[in-house]
Amino acid sequence: xxxxFLLDAYAxxxxxxxxxxxxxxxxxxxxxxxxxxxxxNTLEDVLKKETPxxxxxxxxxxxxxxxxxxxxxxxxxxxxxxxxxxxxxxxxKDIIRAYRIPILEVPGYEADDVIGTLATEAGRRGITTYMxxxxxxxxxxxxxxxxxxxxxxxxKEFEVMGIEQIKAKFDIQSPAQVIDMLGLMGDSSDNIxxxxxxxxxxxxxxxxxxxxxxNLLSHTDELKGALKTKVETNRKMIEFSKFLATIKIDVPITxxxxxxxxxxxxxxxxxxxxxxxxxxxxxxxVFNREKKTASAGATSMSHDKAQGSLFGDQPSLFDQPSTxxxxxxxxxxxxxxxxxxxxTGNGNYSNLACLENSKYDYQLIDTEEKRTELIQKLLTKETxxxxxxxxxxDPITAKLxxxxxxxxxxxxxxxxxxxxxxEAQKIVNEFRPVFEKAGVLKVGQNIKYDMLVLGxxxxxxxxxxxxxxxxxxxxxxxxxxxxDYLAEIYLHYQTIHxxxxxxxxxxxxxxxxxxxxxxxxxxxCEDADVTLKLKHALEKELKEQGAEKxxxxxxxxxxxxxxxxxxxxxxxxxxxxxxxxxHFTARMNQIEEEVHQLAGTEFNIASPKQVxxxxxxxxxxxxxxxxTKTGQYVTSEEVLESLRGKHEIVGKxxxxxGLKKLLGTxxxxxxxxxxxxxxxxxxxxxxxxxxxxxxxxxxxxxxxxPIRNEDGKEIRKAFIPEDGCEFFSADYSQIxxxxxxxxxGDKNMIEAFREGxxxxxxxxxxxxxxxxxxxTREQRSKAKTANFGxxxxxxxxxxAERMNVPRQEAKELIDGYFxxxxxxKEYMDKSIERARANGYIETIFGRKRFLPDINSRNAVVxxxxxxxxxxxxxxxxxxxxxxxxxxxIFQRFQSESIRSKMILQVHDELNxxxxxxxxxxxxxxxxxxxxxxxxxxxxxKADCGWGNNWLEAH
Numbered sequence: 001x002x003x004x005f006l007l008d009a010y011a012x013x014x015x016x017x018x019x020x021x022x023x024x025x026x027x028x029x030x031x032x033x034x035x036x037x038x039x040x041n042t043l044e045d046v047l048k049k050e051t052p053x054x055x056x057x058x059x060x061x062x063x064x065x066x067x068x069x070x071x072x073x074x075x076x077x078x079x080x081x082x083x084x085x086x087x088x089x090x091x092x093k094d095i096i097r098a099y100r101i102p103i104l105e106v107p108g109y110e111a112d113d114v115i116g117t118l119a120t121e122a123g124r125r126g127i128t129t130y131m132x133x134x135x136x137x138x139x140x141x142x143x144x145x146x147x148x149x150x151x152x153x154x155x156k157e158f159e160v161m162g163i164e165q166i167k168a169k170f171d172i173q174s175p176a177q178v179i180d181m182l183g184l185m186g187d188s189s190d191n192i193x194x195x196x197x198x199x200x201x202x203x204x205x206x207x208x209x210x211x212x213x214x215n216l217l218s219h220t221d222e223l224k225g226a227l228k229t230k231v232e233t234n235r236k237m238i239e240f241s242k243f244l245a246t247i248k249i250d251v252p253i254t255x256x257x258x259x260x261x262x263x264x265x266x267x268x269x270x271x272x273x274x275x276x277x278x279x280x281x282x283x284x285x286v287f288n289r290e291k292k293t294a295s296a297g298a299t300s301m302s303h304d305k306a307q308g309s310l311f312g313d314q315p316s317l318f319d320q321p322s323t324x325x326x327x328x329x330x331x332x333x334x335x336x337x338x339x340x341x342x343x344t345g346n347g348n349y350s351n352l353a354c355l356e357n358s359k360y361d362y363q364l365i366d367t368e369e370k371r372t373e374l375i376q377k378l379l380t381k382e383t384x385x386x387x388x389x390x391x392x393x394d395p396i397t398a399k400l401x402x403x404x405x406x407x408x409x410x411x412x413x414x415x416x417x418x419x420x421x422x423e424a425q426k427i428v429n430e431f432r433p434v435f436e437k438a439g440v441l442k443v444g445q446n447i448k449y450d451m452l453v454l455g456x457x458x459x460x461x462x463x464x465x466x467x468x469x470x471x472x473x474x475x476x477x478x479x480x481x482x483x484d485y486l487a488e489i490y491l492h493y494q495t496i497h498x499x500x501x502x503x504x505x506x507x508x509x510x511x512x513x514x515x516x517x518x519x520x521x522x523x524x525c526e527d528a529d530v531t532l533k534l535k536h537a538l539e540k541e542l543k544e545q546g547a548e549k550x551x552x553x554x555x556x557x558x559x560x561x562x563x564x565x566x567x568x569x570x571x572x573x574x575x576x577x578x579x580x581x582x583h584f585t586a587r588m589n590q591i592e593e594e595v596h597q598l599a600g601t602e603f604n605i606a607s608p609k610q611v612x613x614x615x616x617x618x619x620x621x622x623x624x625x626x627x628t629k630t631g632q633y634v635t636s637e638e639v640l641e642s643l644r645g646k647h648e649i650v651g652k653x654x655x656x657x658g659l660k661k662l663l664g665t666x667x668x669x670x671x672x673x674x675x676x677x678x679x680x681x682x683x684x685x686x687x688x689x690x691x692x693x694x695x696x697x698x699x700x701x702x703x704x705x706p707i708r709n710e711d712g713k714e715i716r717k718a719f720i721p722e723d724g725c726e727f728f729s730a731d732y733s734q735i736x737x738x739x740x741x742x743x744x745g746d747k748n749m750i751e752a753f754r755e756g757x758x759x760x761x762x763x764x765x766x767x768x769x770x771x772x773x774x775x776t777r778e779q780r781s782k783a784k785t786a787n788f789g790x791x792x793x794x795x796x797x798x799x800a801e802r803m804n805v806p807r808q809e810a811k812e813l814i815d816g817y818f819x820x821x822x823x824x825k826e827y828m829d830k831s832i833e834r835a836r837a838n839g840y841i842e843t844i845f846g847r848k849r850f851l852p853d854i855n856s857r858n859a860v861v862x863x864x865x866x867x868x869x870x871x872x873x874x875x876x877x878x879x880x881x882x883x884x885x886x887x888x889i890f891q892r893f894q895s896e897s898i899r900s901k902m903i904l905q906v907h908d909e910l911n912x913x914x915x916x917x918x919x920x921x922x923x924x925x926x927x928x929x930x931x932x933x934x935x936x937x938x939x940x941k942a943d944c945g946w947g948n949n950w951l952e953a954h
Contacts, residue, residue, distance in 0.1 A: 001762075004122050004260065004812075005052040005149070006115045008133035009059045012151060013092065017085050021861065024852075027278040028489045032852060033082035036277055039092050042151055043099070044286060046132065050157075054127075054260040056118070058104040070087075082858040091273065091457045102259055110139060116247035119146045121255040130160070137187065139166040140247060146937050168631065170203045172213070180213045183242030192244045193237055197230045200625065204876040213242050214731040246914070275879035280488075300403035320615035348879050353493040355526055361411040361523035361546035366612035371430055374405070374413050383466075384437075385443035385532040389452045389524050391513050395677055396454035396567070396682045399422060401512045403431065404519060404528040409536070410830045416517035428457040438463045441533045443816070445483045449686070451563045464558050467759050468531055469681055470487045471538040473688035474551045478850055485529050490537040495530060496523045514537075550846050554883050555687065561890040562685045562695075569680030570903045570913075573718045573949070576673050578715045581667050584659045598649040605656055608635045614649075621646040658711060666705065666715045673700055685905065689893055692872060693847050693879035695905060702906045707954075721951035725900070728919075729953035730926050730944040731909035732869050734759055735878045736791055742936040743844070743873060746825035748820060753938035757913055760784040767816040786817050790824065791874055793867035820896070828870045843876035844934065881933045881940070882908055889927040898922065904950075911950060920944070 011090040016038020025034045034066060046052065084663050094101055104114050115131050115138070122129040123146040130149040131138050138148050139161065148161040166175045184203035186194020198206075210216040217225055217239070220232050231238065272831045274283050283399040378384055384407040390398035397418070398467035415431070417424045435442075435454060446449050451461045469481045479485075487493045501523055502510040512520065543549050596602045599618065603610040612633025616625040621643060637657065643650050660754070663703045673681045686696045696703060706712030721727045737759055741749040752762040755773065764783035765772040775783075789799050800810035818825040835841050840850045849872040882905070889902060889910070900918045904911035910930070923944060930942040947953035 002054060002116060002127050003050070003052045003055040004052065004119075004127050004257075005130040006119055006129065007043070007046075007055070007109050007133050007300070008115060008131070008138075008433075009039075009057050009092070009096075011133045011135050012042055015087065015151065015363075016042065017082065019599045022865065024478075026852065028479065028864060030852065031087075032851075033088075033277050033279070035085050035088040036091050036095070037279060037282075039088075040095060040279070041281060043096075044282070045158075046149075050130070053262055054257055056102045056104045056260045057512060058114045059093075060111050061105060061107045061109065065558055082266075082853075083348075084861075090275070095270065095273055097266075098273060101264045101461075104253070104254050106251050109248065113248040113251045114253060116141050116249045117253055118247040118255050122146070125255075127257070131375070136169075137178065137182060137245060137247060139170065139175055140245075141249075142166045142175040156287050161750075166330050166484075172207055177207050177212070179242055179246050180207050182245035182708045183213050183238055184216075186241060187245060192241050194241045195230055195234045195238050202227070213238055215510070217761050233370075236716060270685040278488075285352070286792075292353060318734070328609045348760070352488055352492055355496060355522065358493075359410060360525075360529070361527075361602075362522050362529070363411075363413050364414050364521040365415045366517060367698065369428070371415060373417070375431060378407065379437065380433075381406065381440065383441040383443060383532075383535075385528045386450060387444065387524065387533065388453050389512050389520060389530060389899040390453055391511055396456070396569075397454050397677070398456070399513075400428065400453060400457070402517065403428075404524040405458065406525070406528035406532045409533055410529060413457050414508055414517070414521035414524045416520075419513060425457055427716075428459060432459055435459050436462045437709040441466055443468070443485075443531055445531045445534070448563055448566075451559070452567060455567055465559055466535050466539070466784045467535040467556065467559060467687055468538055469534075470555050471542060471551055471561070472553060474547050474847070475541055475545055475847070478692070480837045483527070483530060483534070486534050488598060490531055491530065493530065496526055497933075498523070513534055522920070545848075546846060550880075554845060554880060557887045557891075558687065558883050561886050561917075562687065563682060564890065565902060565905070566682055568677055568901050568903060569675065569679055569682040571720045571722065572670055572674060573720045574674070576949075578669050580718070581663060584663050588659050588663075590655055591652050591659075595656065596650050597647055598647075605653060608632070611635045611653060615643075615647075619647060619649065621650070637680055657707075662706070662711055662715070666700075667718075670700065670715075670718065683904075690879075691849060691881075693843065695874040695879070695883075697906075705906075713951050716951040717949050718953065719904070719911075720759070720948065721903075722901070725915055726919065727949055727951065727953040728912040728914045728922060728926070728944065729909060729947075729949050730912075730930060731954070732878070732882065732930065732944050733941040733943050735881065735908050735940070736874050737787055738936065738938045738940065739844070739874045739877045739881075740824060740827070741938045743877075744821070744824045744938065746821045746823035746827070748907065749824065750813070750937050760787060763787055763817070765819065767813065767818040781815060785912075786813055790814070790817060790828075791871055793828070793870045830831075830874065831869045831879040832866050835865070841869050841873050843873050843880055845877065845880040847876050847880060849873075849876060877934075878908060882930075885930045885933040886910065888933065889926055892925050892929065896921075896925070898925070911952065911953070 004199060013682045017035040019038060022033040023036050024032045027033050040163045047055075058516055061847045078327060093103060104111075104118070106114050112133070115133075119131050119141055120131045120143075123143045126145060131141060131146065132149040132151065134150055142148055142161065142163055144163070148159075148166070150159040150161065161169070163175055166178065167173065170178060170181055172181065174176070181200070181203050182194070183198050184198050185204060186192050194203075199659065210219060216231070217235055220235075220670055222229060222798060223231055244750060246439045256829055270286060271283060273316045274280075274286070322801050365371055384405055389401040389402045389404070391401060392398045399415040402414055402416045404412055404414045414637055415427065417427050424898050425637065433634075436459065441464045442461055446465070446469045447461075447465055448521050468483070468486065472479070472481045472486055476704065484495050484497070497740075499505070499518065502512060558889070585789075592605050595605055599612070599614045601618070603614055605611065609632050612625070612635045615635070616633050626639060637654065640650050640654050644654065670681065674683055681700065683697045683702060686698060689696045705715050707716060714948065719727075721734050736745050737749075738753060740746075741753055748766065749759070752759055760780050760781075760783045761772050761775045764770075764775040764779040767783060767786075768775070768779055781864055782805075785803050786799065789802065794802070796811045796814060797806055799814060800807045803810065831841060835851050835854045839852065839854065840848045842848055851865040851872075853861045854869060856862040886902070888903060892898070893900070893902070898918060898921065902913040903913050908925065912922060912926065927942055927944060931942060
């Protein structure tokens with residue numbers, strides 16, 4: 001049976017591009033591949049899951065259509081096509097041709113007209129036809145054989161809409177009435193005016209009563225009041241809007257099923273394009289090859305091929321990194337979750353060199369004599385790379401399977417380490433002088449992992465370090481940093497992938513320990529060899545880009561600090577968590593009873609569907625409630641917050657949700673992360689994730705622990721110091737505002753900070769032109785919102801929303817703010833100008849943040865880049881400063897033999913477990929090093945506190 005798919009190209013391309021707007025997919029050439037990748041992934045999903053027998057892709061024409069000629073304002077409000085999409089379309093067309101799929105394009109007619117004509121004819125012939133598009137106006141074309149096929153988005157799967165679904169969605173009697181609906185209510189996306197003052201509900205009522213616009217306009221005498229005036233006054237506009245909304249079904253194009261018949265793609269051409277785009281995963285997927293990924297989630301692995309999160313198999317209960325380029329797609333809806341590894345160096349890349357066609361000298365060092373000889377060689381070298389093969393991905397629990405070394409390109413050595421603990425320790429001890437020789441540069445790809453694993457055997461890796469993953473992060477923070485990817489980009493070399501050794505992920509996957517050394521040594525040697533080669537390439541680029549100081553003086557000295565903190569871990573009071581869990585559970589039960597009483601019925605408070613029905617059908621707390629496309633009421637936290645004042649029940653539902661989230665995500669989950677051997681939680685500090693330069697953490701993600709409300713603070717109470725010690729917390733005071741004052745050179749703000757004034761009160765005093773002692777709490781609060789909002793490029797609308805005040809008041813506050821601090825406005829303008837000229841911004845330490853969209857002619861895209869141009873130097877500088885402080889504090893603790901320990905870093909805050917007799921000394925060191933980490937025009941100030949737990953101390 002024939003199955004025809006007709007795709008609306010531009011609708012799908014735009015959807016893909018904007019899904020990744022905050023986390024664009026950029027390849028090594030700096031090209032934004034989001035639109036191309038998204039479109040191809042969608043196409044692949046359709047081809048594999050729906051297996052159409054016939055397929056075509058329709059494009060809008062290059063020039064104007066008949067609608068533009070009839071109505072100059074048609075789609076006039078739309079932003080200019082983003083450059084990334086404009087540049088991607090020719091590539092997408094080449095890809096479609098390589099798939100041997102016809103491109104359907106008719107001058108003067110839009111893609112929906114082309115699809116409308118072909119779908120209608122196919123439907124007449126009895127051919128099952130699917131129009132793939134997210135655009136609602138296609139609903140008018142649906143018939144017995146013709147369906148809308150809406151692409152998946154976020155957590156919504158593909159949706160097929162037939163006659164009944166269209167009728168239910170619009171509350172109409174026939175799909176053809178979609179045209180009448182759009183003609184009355186208009187369509188802002190296409191600038192179809194409709195009838196002013198007539199929205200969706202009114203349009204539904206009118207169409208239900210009169211059936212069509214024509215019949216409505218014949219009976220306007222039956223209408224009353226304002227509605228009658230609106231319809232009669234805008235008669236011509238309504239008729240014209242219906243004309244614009246009507247998809248044509250008589251475009252001069254013939255339905256030729258033979259031409260639309262699905263064919264095998266041109267593999268060679270597709271490979272060529274995908275390789276150019278660096279779509280390695282797609283190469284494997286499209287051509288049905290076994291997917292070979294070097295993912296961090298394998299049960300055993302060479303850790304250095306992974307980037308950022310090394311603990312994929314650990315409970316990911318808190319893994320919600322805030323700014324990581326690779327993780328922000330989830331915040332966008334994770335449109336193409338199956339393709340997250342794209343551009344990360346996976347797949348067969350046909351034009352790359354590999355071990356099979358290279359000259360190499362890789363040796364298996366499997367006797368004591370060979371080990372002795374290798375150790376003597378290593379002790380004479382000034383530089384060598386190292387890598388460890390292990391039984392798992394958690395470095396605190398992983399056991400060594402082997403170690404590899406390289407000091408000359410194309411030569412490497414692999415030393416197997418047996419499972420028996422005493423024998424393993426003996427071999428590691430033999431290499432202790434190599435690891436602990438202070439004057440030798442050790443090179444690694446994510447060397448922190450190797451250092452943590454070797455620490456399990458009592459070995460401390462000493463001397464200067466060079467981490468190739470961190471080096472690339474410094475150079476290109478927005479890109480991927482795993483070894484496979486770097487090898488392809490810098491060395492034009494395809495590495496052996498771990499799944500070639502241990503098999504694909506799943507129950508049948510082997511552990512590295514299961515393999516004999518003969519099966520491992522080439523893979524392990526290659527890791528060390530490639531890492532050394534990458535070091536040679538990256539150190540040149542660091543010099544060329546002026547990034548050496550940032551890399552050698554901040555990022556590399558930070559690695560031993562993070563190793564120390566991760567290994568030490570932090571204690572958690574499980575008894576306190578248990579009591580909190582019981583208390584919260586009892587409160588939830590009580591709240592649930594109160595909610596049921598207020599509702600007058602029992603229902604599942606955890607069910608969004610039932611909550612919506614109670615609030616909007618039974619209690620009717622608002623007249624018009626927002627619904628999802630499936631007809632279910634929207635009861636998100638944002639919606640309920642806006643309705644909090646409408647009924648007492650809303651606040652209680654929100655309170656119940658908040659407690660449930662705290663329980664599930666933190667209070668009941670934290671004990672599961674405790675290492676049974678150490679009794680502590682060993683969070684992983686990720687150095688190469690965020691684009692801003694800030695550290696992130698995982699297992700647990702400390703950055704996301706809520707502290708704004710009393711319930712959230714209970715989580716901090718559970719973090720405690722070592723036995724007999726006190727918890728000490730120090731954090732920077734208003735560091736971002738101080739950096740803003742320094743970078744802008746604004747005299748008024750600098751003066752306020754130098755005088756030690758409350759900056760928010762000082763701002764309020766200047767804006768409202770009153771004495772600082774006369775500033776009210778409300779005025780200070782508004783000034784505080786403005787102070788921090790301005791840093792993030794907040795708009796008048798955004799400030800009004802945040803403060804819940806009229807826009808005019810927000811405008812006056814912003815205007816007053818810039819009158820008060822005129823050089824801040826100059827700084828903001830100059831930051832955008834510099835970003836436009838250079839394509840990037842820099843922190844005070846020279847850390848770069850690339851902004852490829854800063855010159856976009858699309859206002860939405862450009863606006864996002866402009867806000868980053870203002871904020872990224874501030875955020876990034878704050879990140880650099882606390883890293884400097886961490887390094888200096890750690891070094892002083894070592895040089896002064898301090899027994900107290902730095903245990904946690906969160907945002908601008910450092911936490912310590914302090915031996916009582918060292919209290920005064922620790923506070924002195926920490927405050928000194930934090931406050932002198934960088935000399936600015938205003939003083940760096942840190943606040944500190946002591947307690948029995950994190951909450952008391954902070």
